[in-house]
Amino acid sequence: MLKYESICEGLMNQIQTGGLHSGAKLPSIRNLSQHFSCSKSTILTALKRLEDQHLIYAIPKSGYYVVDHQMPHKPSPTDFIDFSTSSPTWHAFPYKDFLHCINKAIDTYQEDLFRYGTPSGLPSLITEAQKLLETYQVFTHADNIFVTPGVQQALSLLSIMPFPNNRKTILVEQPGYHLYMDFLKTYQLQAVGIKRTTDGIDLDELEQIFRQGDIKFFYSMPRFHNPLGTSYSKKEKESILQLANEYAVYIVEDDYLADFEQNTKLDPLFANDVHERVIYLKSFSKIMFPGLRIGLAILPNALKNNFQQYKNTTDIDSSMISQAALELYLKSGMFERYRVQVSEAYTTRAKILQQSLKTHLPMYETPSAISMHSHIVLPKQVDMNSLIHHLAQQHILLDTIDRNYLDGFYRERILKLNVSNVEEHKIEAGIKEIAIALSSVRNYFI
Template sequence: MKTKYEEIINEIHVRISDGRLKPGDKLPSIRSLAETFECSINTIVKAYTEMEKEHKIYSVPKSGFFLVGIRQFSNNSAQEMIDFSSAGPDKWNMPYRDYQHCMNQAIELFKEEMFQYSEPLGLSSLRYELSKQLQDLQVFAPPERICVVSGSQQALDILVSLPFPNGKKEICVEQPTHFSFIDSISSRGLNAIGIEMTKDGIDLTYLEKLFKERSIKFFYTVSRFQNPTGYSYTNKEKKKIVELAQKYDVYIIEDDYMGDLDTRKKADPMFAYDPSGRVIYTKSFSKVLLPGLRLGAAVLPDLLLESFFRAKFASDVHTPVLTQGALEIYLQSGMYKAHIEGLRKIYKKKGRILKQALHAYLPKQVVFTGAESGFYSTIQLPLQIKAALLVHSLKKKNVLVQDATGMYLPVYKKENVIRLSVSQVEDKKIEKGIRVIGKELNSLLRKD
């Protein structure tokens, strides 16, 4: 026999199924539902708390409880796709309603600014707020050195083409790396030198050789949960890379757009080892907030501020005021910090499930990387198996994975690597999907 609070949960599910409650709808108030079921307020609170723990509903202070988007699946489980290829944030755990309140408030607070062109480097009030927020990531920088950008990719795209104080021309980049940075380099015909990222990181001896012998303008690195490998540098490795950059007059662009998800309490960014400007720090809110906002930040050295200012102005005049204002309110209210704490737990759990499944089901002949955050990992196949072939065969089994071939510079291309992300995969389906991948790999290996 069901308890009272279980009956209430069941009733909510019935209302969802028959369409009376839709994603984003406000749930009945605690008091009204207590009257309907003739029970105590505490019973309703318990029911709502249980549903909130399962991420089916969420609360908005002083507003009540709201229904999170509900996944719709076919009754035929064989037709359900397990999507390891999508690498956006888990949309079922994004703060839509909270941010809507911030947007509405921003319209009121920044209405005057919306009728005129704003500051190219970002609202001064937001830059001040970002300066405070970045301290939680061990990035200590004054607002004057912070630039608000339309996602970190805009900052990277500008920096790729700017002349640097060291007067050097070549770019050193981890291989593989994410598509958009490859496109920024390729579209400009720039000379880029790759350094292989393995499950154990990069070869620091080879990195020193490159810094010493080549005209390296900057080293581009994703220091935590690298895309696509998922690798995170240790503090010792970060410190060594910074020392090499100082020794050979090389700049570092540290793309820390996943840094908020790091649960290691003593993990520092490279920026912490040289905040003077040798390390240019960028971060994005796309993977942890709402990608559609296209908001990010860059911490720049004084010597690059003027040239970056001009390039940013030529690119878009300024980042939209309304989204900047909403982010400022969201950070100031403390909602961002609470949201990040929740996401860390979610992705850490996903990463743990993924890692266990990879160990359990992959053939011994393959090598996997990452899986710590649940966001990115790679599987390197035996050379005779092309990633494109595996992607095609898995799609027939309703499992989607990403061919990582396009994440390499042409001269360093590998065609036997796939990328996985479990950011949008239900926990209970991660093991099932990896089991299918392992089975398909074994099948392909037997054929060869």
């Protein structure tokens, strides 16, 4: 071990053990040089290493101070198989790459950080986002792109702002995205549901609702539906667009898993919307991380001004640092390389999940789509809460589907599965345990 490495390790140990607490001043370079019997340049090299690790910082003409004693957390092994969590696998993200972008963003946009942001988002990020959207077959003008603090904000603004069709009722798939269901219930907004299954939705029922209802917009996840994991066919999407245009209904298309699509021929609804009925939403929560808090909303011309006005009342702009860092991440090619890598990894998990369901639960209705989300339709006599509790004791974590429904809507007996956070070698083992539990279904009779 080199001398400066030994010094760095010694100082790091003092910081980690609390010998040098947060905010504490380190001994002077001269004192450190005498203590470790080395040159000042060796001490400076060791301090630079600690500074690069964000453990200390320098104040000119004053010295070096401790930032924090905490070291990066490393994932610890666990015996649990978690099918309930939908967040991405955090320890697989290339943090060092993104850290370069954050540091570069701070250097590049120093002056802008001391100003309030632009109403629709950082212009340079919108330019890069426009290029990215084209890879999803979403072609739009930069003026129609809005950067929001996650898709949640876009959904909330669209739900409360007036629409050109002067209607108030929101139509949602059932089951649907649980956080949006929570939002609708919390704010007591007018909402109705339409049943979605492995086979999709009943288009005749959709037309009837469009014709008879006061439908403002239809919120849908056409691709990799949460929580079912299913996708609409090309024909279904064409029919939905046709009905939306015929009955002057807008569609809010939540394409949160666009990055994981393996079939390049399956375009979003937006790609075939010639009547400006589709509002397209894109999240970075699953492909990167939820804490980034950046989403994209692509608005038809008729909605831009209202959306901008309502957005201005809720926040001035998304985090400038996050926007600038994401811009550089996209522009540098880092995002594309990471997207390919993580998409392949998640697709591998999705295939293992699908094969495991076919092997161990062939008698149950499951979707044929290859997705990180999937589900099992359970018999009516199964007590789902008891089943989930029993499997938790076997270290298999599952969640109920209650929050994915509007109040009063009939709830299917669905066991939802997500492999975002399940290691590949554990997926089949987990499904096998579920199959064993269901084979003893007599223990869960209501």
